[in-house]
Amino acid sequence: MAAEPSNGTKDPARADKVGVDDYLRIVDVRKEFDGFVAVDDTTLNVRKGEIFALLGGSGCGKSTLLRCLGGFERPTAGKIYLDGELMNDLPPYERPINMMFQSYALFPHMTVEQNIAFGLKQDGLSRDLIAKRVEEMLGIVQMGRFAKRKPHQLSGGQQQRVALARSLAKGPKLLLLDEPMGALDKKLRSQMQLELVNIIEKQGVTCVMVTHDQEEAMTMAHRIALMDSGRIRQVGTPDEIYEQPTSRFAAEFIGSVNMINGRIQDDEADYVTIRSPIFEHLIHIGHGISGFEGQEVSFAVRPEKVSIGKDEPAQPYNKAQGVIEDIAYFGSHSVYHVRLPSGMKFMANFANLQRWASEGLTWNDKVWVSWGDNAGVVLTS
Amino acid sequence: MNIDVLKKLLPHPRWAVISVPYLWLLLFFAIPFLIVLKISFSTLAIAMPPYTPIIEFVDAAVTMKLNLTNYLALVTDSQYVQAYASSIKIAAISTLLALLISYPIAYVIARLPPASRNIALMLVILPSWTSFLIRVYAWVGILKERGFLNNLLMSIGLIDAPLKIINTPIAAYIGIVYCYLPFMVLPLYTNLVKHDHRLLEAAYDLGAKPWKAFLRITLPLSKAGIIAGCMLVMIPAVGEFVIPEMLGGPDTIMIGRVLWSEFFNNRDWPAASAVAVVMLILLMIPILIFNRVQQREMEGRLT
Numbered sequence: 001m002a003a004e005p006s007n008g009t010k011d012p013a014r015a016d017k018v019g020v021d022d023y024l025r026i027v028d029v030r031k032e033f034d035g036f037v038a039v040d041d042t043t044l045n046v047r048k049g050e051i052f053a054l055l056g057g058s059g060c061g062k063s064t065l066l067r068c069l070g071g072f073e074r075p076t077a078g079k080i081y082l083d084g085e086l087m088n089d090l091p092p093y094e095r096p097i098n099m100m101f102q103s104y105a106l107f108p109h110m111t112v113e114q115n116i117a118f119g120l121k122q123d124g125l126s127r128d129l130i131a132k133r134v135e136e137m138l139g140i141v142q143m144g145r146f147a148k149r150k151p152h153q154l155s156g157g158q159q160q161r162v163a164l165a166r167s168l169a170k171g172p173k174l175l176l177l178d179e180p181m182g183a184l185d186k187k188l189r190s191q192m193q194l195e196l197v198n199i200i201e202k203q204g205v206t207c208v209m210v211t212h213d214q215e216e217a218m219t220m221a222h223r224i225a226l227m228d229s230g231r232i233r234q235v236g237t238p239d240e241i242y243e244q245p246t247s248r249f250a251a252e253f254i255g256s257v258n259m260i261n262g263r264i265q266d267d268e269a270d271y272v273t274i275r276s277p278i279f280e281h282l283i284h285i286g287h288g289i290s291g292f293e294g295q296e297v298s299f300a301v302r303p304e305k306v307s308i309g310k311d312e313p314a315q316p317y318n319k320a321q322g323v324i325e326d327i328a329y330f331g332s333h334s335v336y337h338v339r340l341p342s343g344m345k346f347m348a349n350f351a352n353l354q355r356w357a358s359e360g361l362t363w364n365d366k367v368w369v370s371w372g373d374n375a376g377v378v379l380t381s
Numbered sequence: 382m383n384i385d386v387l388k389k390l391l392p393h394p395r396w397a398v399i400s401v402p403y404l405w406l407l408l409f410f411a412i413p414f415l416i417v418l419k420i421s422f423s424t425l426a427i428a429m430p431p432y433t434p435i436i437e438f439v440d441a442a443v444t445m446k447l448n449l450t451n452y453l454a455l456v457t458d459s460q461y462v463q464a465y466a467s468s469i470k471i472a473a474i475s476t477l478l479a480l481l482i483s484y485p486i487a488y489v490i491a492r493l494p495p496a497s498r499n500i501a502l503m504l505v506i507l508p509s510w511t512s513f514l515i516r517v518y519a520w521v522g523i524l525k526e527r528g529f530l531n532n533l534l535m536s537i538g539l540i541d542a543p544l545k546i547i548n549t550p551i552a553a554y555i556g557i558v559y560c561y562l563p564f565m566v567l568p569l570y571t572n573l574v575k576h577d578h579r580l581l582e583a584a585y586d587l588g589a590k591p592w593k594a595f596l597r598i599t600l601p602l603s604k605a606g607i608i609a610g611c612m613l614v615m616i617p618a619v620g621e622f623v624i625p626e627m628l629g630g631p632d633t634i635m636i637g638r639v640l641w642s643e644f645f646n647n648r649d650w651p652a653a654s655a656v657a658v659v660m661l662i663l664l665m666i667p668i669l670i671f672n673r674v675q676q677r678e679m680e681g682r683l684t
Binding site: 071072099101106 | 577579580582583584585586587588589590593597598601602
């Protein structure tokens, strides 16, 4: 490991290579298991101090990629650089990377203190220094009272705090979180998500997390990489991924969406219209796109951007009439599933701004759904 | 008659299930032990059976005579003390050797893919399907002066004259370790196979080299398996008779042989019984300690 002064000034020889934007560089990393490609030529940069989420369904390769970062799997090809240093050949115990494991992997025969001290002891620090650092970590995760307990005497949330303290104790350059909330119940989850982010941000540690839970990724991460079958489909901030999906997969994976397939009818500089065989009215987008007339595209519009009402909207496009088939009541809002004449089911959210507001619309009502010029996105892939 | 009253009078049906192991213990452990205990307090006699009763009813008086000579002899006669000490020494060394051999075996089996584990375990257990006696005889054939081992070593030129192994304590160690190996491997395996591999990964992740992770994580977590295996080997090994008799030669004095010679050669049932009772008590101590430790661990887990 190259020596680096603690004030953060970089080795001048490396200065051109390591910037803030590519603190962690994953270059064409590929991992195969017996011919099965788990991670397929993935390239990714993670900024210093950022919380970065790898989001995807099970078997999409996100965990394998994380294990490659931790050193538990060796990439079949490609390179991983952290702070300008090649990680590929370093075993896990020599990497300046610590991981918070799924369901925590706390050492059951050690107390909370001993768990946190484990990594520090491996570095051969003095007893006093270890004790001081352990106390500091216990304070950060507010577990001082439980220092002498064994892991099985702690609740799930407490175990998670200990696991976090253990993985932060050595002050790693990179923190890995493997499904950090997987073992917690829903209520505790949302509380711990924010707390975890606060602690990680306060420590200023760069963090890569893996999750299958889009809500978790969006709450915790600064940026998200959406993964599917070993490939990264889209990288962006949570709102970019949600509002500007670049593919049908991304639009469908995150949140719910109404997807309409059709062809571009007019491709102008300031607007585009799409004609869909299952849609009576034209779809009108209020800005230009990079496409061509006649191109097959999908139009995606999220339910909360769709209005629902009994009166026909005045606009000549972006509307359809149907019958309410299902109503899902969520308290804060309701989701109406409207069956269009073409057979398509169209979802529209209705915010319950007033009490009993949703009572105006009920099953089998004939309603109109409509949306604005810039409510949806056009997807070409 | 009210059926509820009848139900109250009869024991609850669950006792039928609970009592089975207790009946078993009573019939095959407690009663035989009490008989042995009784004989150990009696006096040797030329009779059938060869001891005097300890409770007599003479002239309208019940007299109970507890003869402690047998126990006193155990303490005063250095032959017995040495036999006990030597038994415990041989059993302890054999247990340690069995542990050192079994741990890697159990560790490797526990790390095998699940499908191959059972085959490997089978291979460990399979020899036990042959008669114990035959296996010990086989070792006589291997270890004797012109036996398989010596012939092999001489034919490849490793030694010039046959090694003297049979009828030495070394042969007894080999026999005991060999025969009790499965009893060490199985509890270790059952423990090690349950270990969560992620704990080791977590240890590596925190900077522990593989050997250190083994010492700090795997070894302490397999403590229960180690203790169970050592108990299962040590306890029967202390009382072992066949192996020291057939392989160990006259120099290998073990309490089992003393017991045998008291019982069959000297026909001194009371002395033999006293030897057996003391041996049992000696073996009870480690078992009780083990139980206490385990209980404390269980309690720690609950609170």
